[in-house]
Amino acid sequence: MIRQQQTLVLSPYAALYDIVVPKDNMLRQINELVDFAFIYKELEEKYCLDNGRNAIDPIRMFKYLLLKAIYELSDKDIVERSKYDLSFKFFLGMAPEDPVIDPSSLTKFRKLRLKDMNLLDMLIGQTVALAMKQGILKSTSIIVDATHTKSRYNQKSPQEILQERARKLRKVVYSLDESLKAKMPAKNVNNVLEDEIIYCQKLVAFVEEESGIAQMPKIAEPFNLLKETIEDDVEQLSLAADPDARVGHKSADSAFFGYKTHLAMTEERIITAAIITTGEKNDGKQLQMLIEKSQAAGMQVETVIGDTAYSEKDNLIYTKQNEIELVAKLNPLITQGARRKEDEFLFNKDAGMYVCPAGHMAIRKARQGKKGVSKNQQDTYFFDVEICKRCLFKEGCYTEGAKSKTYSVTVKSEEHLEQKAFQDTEYFRAKSKERYKIEAKNSELKHGHGYDVATSSGLLGMQLQGAMAIFAVNLKRILKLID
Template identity: 55%
Template structure:
């Protein structure tokens, strides 16, 4: 049962906050900037109003998730810190002496209350509206790119992930007291999952016995991570069960297993649109969606800055129809060509190869045709026919008995010729110099907010993680700009 409206209890101790949480403290500034009541309005329909026990405040639970991202912590650690950190209590709307929730409540909140909500678009829209209200966004240009997040299950087997987490815990123990090596259980040296599970349980039990050790923050964090991993593996008996994750390519030789977040920012470094896909999806095809979302969020887009992945014919034509300039270097390989199935084939700019509708990447390419003669030259991409023979989508794509499977695209269509001329102008060159900002933003999401790896399984969980992460990044960015930073 959810209360009819949010209420906050003030006690004789509430005045402590004015003394121990400075006005310039980040969490106080965030509380002053953002009216979190929008969370209550969005989630009120997910609760029963007159039956059951009184529910935890959805605003407070959302703030817990926000703190997890800001401080890159686990559920257990963020709840633990809210027991003694007065800035956390202030931000969460708690009285100084109030108790905390059970960490499992956050799991239930994610699964039961945030399910089926377009959290990503909602949270980005909220921060963009704040930025517009504060007069922070002054440009009509958006800068686009994609960043990848590894699946929670990649690249480790159950044994590998257990060994990694155990190693991290042992390292923190050794840094505190080298002599502890003598009392820890002997490491498992074989590749038996059963033996590794037994060793991990013994290690957890041994460390947990020492109350002094578990009160050391770094050791406690590593122990919690190991315990969560152990529980996860015991539940699934595998860490590679991620049905939505796919193999993507950073380059022709370097690949990853996970997801892609396609992001649009303004030159002020505010994220104004985003979409999350599986790892194999191409960047260029997400541009129309990013433009539309940015416009819905109040940005009058008149220019898009990006890399070569965004200079495909379909994007150039859409931009021309909407009077938008595409500031992206032309790659002849990006052309969608004139084949009827072209909308099903993705170009991977990092690998320089096309990916077929089944997700298989070409193995090589060759240029065909002669220059300065009737007809355009084409790039022909060759695929592994052994994969084609067993492919579920082979019907109508691969002819039985064929010794090769190719896909060809024309080079320099009329639309691309016009883009090539624009590429030589000073206007293009000046705007293109802003592209580094999106790369810096992607690095910030990964290095500061822990967005390099999925926290849970499935694309819905990845979208939820992306939503809270980008919301936190935008809020911090707005506060930084308001404080005179850039």
């Protein structure tokens, strides 16, 4: 077992916490609600137990990352705030007079201790178990959806990122002391990335060493952001790429470059499963895994609510086999029947054949495609090609020289027919109205926890960001439901 170094706070100033950190403080409530001892068990193999100096307590390091996810601050700013914010120190298990860590320790903790861990599933599982223990998770339905996160680097060029952050820093400096404008290092005027990095390094050095205003609170955030970008991300900026990010599409004419997070959430708005993929992945293909991950976390899943992306045939078959209701509308092409020129070719129910615009009836039909596979079968109707060759309406209908003239209609599968009948019920319509909840949760992740843009490069970094953000929103939701 990792040596548990967090001890009872025996400080002459400990009573301050009872005065300045009230009972309804969110961080105090999280401390009282969650037993963070699971961190020791999960990270035991990541530490040497019998050699070297004592490590900073892993629970404290984990809590620093959780604070980053809740308050959306840089490593340096979260550590800086923990110097004077007593609610932070209380949450971190520190005495009021205790020194804080060096911000670089957080980078090492992420890279060395959390690498190769399935942190996402583990943290979601912890919150689902906690919600069940508190008796607030009673739903047997999950709502599914996907949200996108833009790449940190490739939505803009590396030089544009540096220029934007340098511009924000200069703007704040000028607002404090206009006379410093004349003393600033000369801006880079070419398109060479290396020259832009050198300029930003000079700007940081000037603000830090010569201006005398680096310690002002208003300067801290833009200054630290630019400095962290140069120091920690210079390699990524030089590569000018996020190796795992991909182009995805939000609609037919709207695209993004980055990642997708596929979510499952209960009707109580507790996230029960998440899969983080590159941006181009199909939403519907993740449904079966979202169900299985939710079940592994302890959920009993009887109903799944989603949009049309989840009603593909494989999902209809899977949910039927597992006795799960799928409240997801079929694609309109399926419900309407996928066929071309539907206003021109009309079906004669007595003959069981289609009639062309000129009034000629098909002479035979054939079923194409295999039954029971994901792609639907088609009925193909054959017309007398000799009549088509002489037809007055052949332009745009018959291709000159073709040996046959056919018309095909997609055949609805048994699964599609059953789903069509289900989606016409009042129960289906009532359940569909629950789907708005997950769209609100996506908005909370993006606007409340910085999930609209990746904080680092690569799929592993995105998974860590997702794990901490989802853990934070689940804890906040559990606290609200308890209250």
